[in-house]
Amino acid sequence: MIKRQWMVGDFKIKRADLIILAILIILSIVPLFLSANEALANNDIYAVIYVDAQKYKEIKLGEGVSLEFVIEDKDVRNVIVVEGNEIYMSSSSCHDQICVKQGIISKPGQSIVCLPNRIYIEIIGKEVTPVDDISR
Amino acid sequence: MTYHARTRTLALMALFSAQGIVLHIIESYIPIPFIIPGAKLGLANIVTVSALYVLSPVKVLGVIIVRVLLSSIFAGTMITFAYSMAGAVLSYAMMLLLKSILRDKVGLIGISCTGAVFHNIGQLLVASIMIGSIRIISYLPFLSLAGIITGIFVGIASHYLVMSTKRFQAKVNI
Numbered sequence: 001m002i003k004r005q006w007m008v009g010d011f012k013i014k015r016a017d018l019i020i021l022a023i024l025i026i027l028s029i030v031p032l033f034l035s036a037n038e039a040l041a042n043n044d045i046y047a048v049i050y051v052d053a054q055k056y057k058e059i060k061l062g063e064g065v066s067l068e069f070v071i072e073d074k075d076v077r078n079v080i081v082v083e084g085n086e087i088y089m090s091s092s093s094c095h096d097q098i099c100v101k102q103g104i105i106s107k108p109g110q111s112i113v114c115l116p117n118r119i120y121i122e123i124i125g126k127e128v129t130p131v132d133d134i135s136r
Numbered sequence: 137m138t139y140h141a142r143t144r145t146l147a148l149m150a151l152f153s154a155q156g157i158v159l160h161i162i163e164s165y166i167p168i169p170f171i172i173p174g175a176k177l178g179l180a181n182i183v184t185v186s187a188l189y190v191l192s193p194v195k196v197l198g199v200i201i202v203r204v205l206l207s208s209i210f211a212g213t214m215i216t217f218a219y220s221m222a223g224a225v226l227s228y229a230m231m232l233l234l235k236s237i238l239r240d241k242v243g244l245i246g247i248s249c250t251g252a253v254f255h256n257i258g259q260l261l262v263a264s265i266m267i268g269s270i271r272i273i274s275y276l277p278f279l280s281l282a283g284i285i286t287g288i289f290v291g292i293a294s295h296y297l298v299m300s301t302k303r304f305q306a307k308v309n310i
Contacts, residue, residue: 011295016238017246021284024253028280031273053268095213113263113272116215120267 045108047087049080050120061085061106061123076117087121089114144308148301149191149199156183156203157210164211175282178252178290180207184228185248185294190301193232200224218266219259226258227251244298245291252283252290 049057051071059065063084071078077093088104089112099114108125159179166177180203187196204224208217231251234242256279264272 011292012243013245014241014243016241017243017249017291020234020242020246021249024249024284025281028253028256028284029277031276034274050268053266109271109274111271111274113267113275115219115263115266116213118215118266120269120272122269122271 044126045085045123046126047082047121047123050122052118059087061087071117071119076119078114078117078119080121087123088112089119089121092117092119144305145191145195148305149187149195149202152183152187152191152199153202153206156180156199157207159183160203160207161211175279177286178255178283181227181248181251181255181287181290182293182297184224185231185244185251185290186297186301188231188235188247189244189294189298190305196232197225197228200228215266219262222262223255223258226261227253227255230254243291244294245288248291248294249284249287252287253280256280256283 045061047059047061048055049059049071051073056071057069059067059082061082061084066083068079068081068090071080075093077091078089078099079091081088081090085106086104087106089099089102092099092114094114094116096116099112099117099119102112105112105121105123108123111120111122113120159182163177163179183203184196184200187199191199201221204217204220208214208220228251231247231254234250235247238246256276260273260276260279264270
């Protein structure tokens with residue numbers, strides 16, 4: 001039996017490689033479906049901010065909300081801006097600036113993370129209940 | 137193993153570690169042309185994949201630990217060290233597993249892409265512990281799809297590094 005393989009120069013691509021690639025692609029898109037379900041099921045949206053794995057603040061997003069606040073600690077200085085349904089990190093003291101580059105988020109399931117400063121912002125949806133939630 | 141063979145192996149391990157560190161530093165200066173914050177080329181994986189085909193498993197682990205430790209000192213912080221180490225060790229474990237199960241059936245592309253995806257999974261697991269939320273795993277699709285694409289090229293590059301290292305070994309062993 002002829003072994004099936006594709007060549008790139010003297011480099012061989014084996015059939016097992018293609019099967020592994022397919023498995024890896026499927027494995028890596030699984031989390032997409034998890035967060036997509038959540039976005040559909042809920043109504044009110046909240047931004048939850050975690051600092052050092054502790055819940056720091058929960059903000060209800062919506063029209064008319066506009067605030068800006070600073071998280072400060074030793075070498076850490078992060079500025080977070082909330083504008084209506086949108087939230088973003090406007091500046092950060094971290095070296096990679098990945099959190100600032102992540103830009104504006106506004107939909108449940110989206111998040112901004114700053115690993116060096118251990119700050120994490122996520123947007124979650126909560127089903128609207130007839131009785132008002134007691135604010136935390 | 138003779139005295140000379142041990143010295144040669146040690147030199148080879150040092151060579152792989154040095155190559156890994158240099159690739160890591162070069163990589164940090166290359167801007168990624170996609171809009172995926174945090175995505176990297178994973179060039180240092182070329183060294184891990186190649187070492188897997190040249191050295192014994194324990195020696196490869198030694199190369200990885202030295203590489204991650206020194207790269208974090210040269211271009212990083214202690215926090216990035218934790219992420220890098222978790223990613224590197226998990227990805228190595230999965231590559232080794234895949235190689236020992238499938239042996240010659242799997243090529244370098246399969247190995248390097250598995251390494252890339254599990255590197256991201258390891259990093260995100262540590263990040264989710266540090267941050268306190270498992271939802272950070274929603275970054276996985278973007279990071280690992282980018283990792284699979286660069287993993288293909290890493291696999292091809294590793295093929296040539298393995299070839300030239302084997303030629304070098306044949307020449308030195310007389």
